[in-house]
Each structure stands twice: as structure tokens, then as C-alpha cells.
Amino acid sequence: MWSAARGWVLRHAGTKIQNYGADYFDTYNPIPNSPALAAQISQDALGSGKHKISARLWCDNMFGCQPNAWQALLDFNRTVNLAGAGQ
Numbered sequence: 001m002w003s004a005a006r007g008w009v010l011r012h013a014g015t016k017i018q019n020y021g022a023d024y025f026d027t028y029n030p031i032p033n034s035p036a037l038a039a040q041i042s043q044d045a046l047g048s049g050k051h052k053i054s055a056r057l058w059c060d061n062m063f064g065c066q067p068n069a070w071q072a073l074l075d076f077n078r079t080v081n082l083a084g085a086g087q
Helices: 002-012 069-085
Strands: 017-020 024-027 038-047 050-058
Touching (some): 002 024
Antiparallel strands (some): 017 024, 024 038
């Protein structure tokens, strides 16, 4: 699922990954006035070998993001959950 999260960000974020670790990664800050997405993704252990992956998606455009940040988050969750369904 972590790999799916990283792949989704690589395909959909408007900036490259800046920091990458075992339980956190983020992109560079959004480009000023750009509707392109930036992302922060974290993975928290829940116990019993389970993890929760959380995402924050945003942009720096007063008219909104492209794609819409809320719709992009839904797609991110769908993609990551489908990757976990195969485990």
C-alpha cells in the first residue's frame, strides 16, 4: 500500500518528492498561484501488523486545485485501498 501511495503521488502531484522515509514523504511546496497539487503522506502503525496511511493534498491557487484536492484525495484512498485488497 505504501508503494501504491508513492506511485499515486508521482503520477498526480505537480511537484517532485522532496523527502522520503519509511513512514513519511512529501513533495516540494506548491508552486505559487499554481493549481498543481502538493502532498504530505504519512504511515502510522495501528498494531497487529496494520497501518493507516494518511494524505494531505493542497495547492496554492485561490480558485482551487487541478485536479480538485478533495476528488484527488478520494482517488488516492481508492488506489491505496485497492492495493491493500490484494494482500
